[in-house]
Amino acid sequence: MPGAEFDWEYEMINFEEELKKFQPSTEVDDIKEDIYNRSATDVAGVFEQMFAKKEETVEEE
Amino acid sequence: MVMVCYQCGCHLSEQDYCTSCGADVSLYKKILSLSNFYYNEGLEKARVRDLTGAIECLEQSLKYFSRNVEARNLLGLVYYEIGECTEAMSEWILSMNVEPKKNIASDYMQRIQNNPTRYDAMQQSMKKFNQALEYCRQGSKDLAVIQLKKVLSLSPRFVKAHLLLALLHIDNEDWEKARRELNKALSVDRGNTQALRYLSEVEKMLTPDDIERNEKRRKKEDSVRYQSDNELIIQPGNLVEGTRSGFSMVLNIVIGMILGAAVMYFLVFPSNQKITQEEANKNVQSISEQLDSKTNQIQQLQNQITTLENAKQQLESELDAYEGTQGRLKEMDQLFVAASVYLETKDVNQTAQKLDQVRENVKLEEQSEEFLSLYQTLLGLVGPELSKSYREQGYVSLRAEDYDAAIESFTKAVYYDSNNAEALLNLGDAYRLKDDSVNAIAAYNKLVELFPDTDYALKAGNWLGRLDGMED
Numbered sequence: 001m002p003g004a005e006f007d008w009e010y011e012m013i014n015f016e017e018e019l020k021k022f023q024p025s026t027e028v029d030d031i032k033e034d035i036y037n038r039s040a041t042d043v044a045g046v047f048e049q050m051f052a053k054k055e056e057t058v059e060e061e
Numbered sequence: 062m063v064m065v066c067y068q069c070g071c072h073l074s075e076q077d078y079c080t081s082c083g084a085d086v087s088l089y090k091k092i093l094s095l096s097n098f099y100y101n102e103g104l105e106k107a108r109v110r111d112l113t114g115a116i117e118c119l120e121q122s123l124k125y126f127s128r129n130v131e132a133r134n135l136l137g138l139v140y141y142e143i144g145e146c147t148e149a150m151s152e153w154i155l156s157m158n159v160e161p162k163k164n165i166a167s168d169y170m171q172r173i174q175n176n177p178t179r180y181d182a183m184q185q186s187m188k189k190f191n192q193a194l195e196y197c198r199q200g201s202k203d204l205a206v207i208q209l210k211k212v213l214s215l216s217p218r219f220v221k222a223h224l225l226l227a228l229l230h231i232d233n234e235d236w237e238k239a240r241r242e243l244n245k246a247l248s249v250d251r252g253n254t255q256a257l258r259y260l261s262e263v264e265k266m267l268t269p270d271d272i273e274r275n276e277k278r279r280k281k282e283d284s285v286r287y288q289s290d291n292e293l294i295i296q297p298g299n300l301v302e303g304t305r306s307g308f309s310m311v312l313n314i315v316i317g318m319i320l321g322a323a324v325m326y327f328l329v330f331p332s333n334q335k336i337t338q339e340e341a342n343k344n345v346q347s348i349s350e351q352l353d354s355k356t357n358q359i360q361q362l363q364n365q366i367t368t369l370e371n372a373k374q375q376l377e378s379e380l381d382a383y384e385g386t387q388g389r390l391k392e393m394d395q396l397f398v399a400a401s402v403y404l405e406t407k408d409v410n411q412t413a414q415k416l417d418q419v420r421e422n423v424k425l426e427e428q429s430e431e432f433l434s435l436y437q438t439l440l441g442l443v444g445p446e447l448s449k450s451y452r453e454q455g456y457v458s459l460r461a462e463d464y465d466a467a468i469e470s471f472t473k474a475v476y477y478d479s480n481n482a483e484a485l486l487n488l489g490d491a492y493r494l495k496d497d498s499v500n501a502i503a504a505y506n507k508l509v510e511l512f513p514d515t516d517y518a519l520k521a522g523n524w525l526g527r528l529d530g531m532e533d
Contacts, residue, residue, distance in 0.1 A: 027184065027188060038151075044127070
């Protein structure tokens with residue numbers, strides 16, 4: 001807004017808010033758990049499942 | 062990336078169907094192509110060190126086709142480059158799971174495992190970073206800074222650590238340090254949006270265009286800051302010297318002096334007086350305690366004097382008893398003299414004289430057992446002969462009708478030998494002849510009592526009968 005005083009505090013980086021964006025790094029000891037927790041679903045996998053179901057339906061018919 | 066049929070696993074050609082099994086692979090090929098496209102994008106970005114962008118593309122690629130080994134390996138490499146070692150290892154492990162053979166991921170893993178120092182540094186840097194993050198959340202920012210510096214000494218390319226350290230510097234308004242950290246982060250990951258955002262804020266604080274803006278903030282904090290070379294100088298606002306007129310300066314000096322004098326008068330002097338008074342009170346208290354102590358000592362000494370005086374008097378009285386003319390030492394001496402006379406001369410009369418002196422001067426009932434024993438021994442030695450002598454003297458006196466002398470001699474004879482019944486009979490006779498019937502009866506009765514079946518007792522009995530008849 002022309003003529004309005006610049007809101008300096010609003011412009012500044014808020015430490016607390018920024019800190020929330022930092023997440024703890026996975027430690028080496030927890031690597032196994034990290035791998036297991038990952039979602040292995042991909043689009044190609046979905047496609048394969050869809051095709052497999054379709055094949056089954058055709059065979060049944 | 063080599064495309065294979067999802068149904069039979071054969072290599073796909075340019076056709077939209079599998080040349081081996083005939084399956085429709087048009088859509089499948091599009092999916093794989095998209096995955097490949099994002100991989101290529103990621104690769105391009107990684108080459109220009111836009112690692113954040115590369116990560117986004119590669120993750121997208123893997124969302125389309127998770128078995129894209131190249132994309133996964135590259136993602137692991139990018140993670141490794143920005144210091145996210147565990148993320149990198151996770152990607153490589155997954156990659157090895159998809160393609161166990163001829164996979165560069167296994168080479169990467171082997172290199173890490175063959176370097177225990179590096180592996181340990183990775184572990185430590187992860188732990189220390191998490192610890193630093195915890196410190197930040199607890200508000201221990203200084204500790205967090207120290208911890209992050211340790212992390213970066215172990216893993217200098219750890220972008221997340223650089224960013225957190227920069228954030229802490231920003232929070233501390235240490236703009237130059239923040240900029241340095243952000244530049245380090247950006248030298249690793251040129252496209253890190255977080256770093257770029259922080260840097261833009263920091264640059265605003267450090268560029269001359271924003272001095273006016275900064276002034277507002279500085280005034281709020283009542284301080285002055287300015288850039289000198291690479292150093293940010295912070296000067297408290299109250300030290301800023303404005304242009305003041307000479308009059309106001311003099312007025313301020315005068316007011317200051319008055320205030321100083323007032324402070325001295327109201328605060329310093331009473332304080333000093335109070336201190337002096339407290340010291341005096343302490344001295345008085347100390348002297349009073351000393352006085353009490355001395356008084357107690359005097360009292361104790363007086364008690365000791367009293368006790369000692371009592372003891373002295375007792376000892377003096379005992380000493381008088383021993384050393385006086387009537388004292389026990391004298392008595393002992395008299396007895397020793399008697400014993401000495403008998404032992405040296407065997408003279409019964411001289412011994413008797415000394416024993417008489419003892420008997421006259423000494424209260425036998427008050428003497429010690431040893432004294433009495435010696436006395437009785439001497440008396441036993443000289444007694445019978447002496448008794449016989451006194452009886453003879455008494456008998457002479459009785460014949461001469463000197464009854465008093467006779468009574469005295471017979472009394473001594475009885476004293477020195479209580480078995481001398483004849484002397485006792487003569488004593489009764491002497492009293493009787495002196496017309497002292499009371500003592501005469503007493504002597505005769507004693508004789509009858511002590512020597513009942515003797516001639517002396519018979520005679521005494523006769524005289525007792527007569528004297529009783531005379532009295533009646």
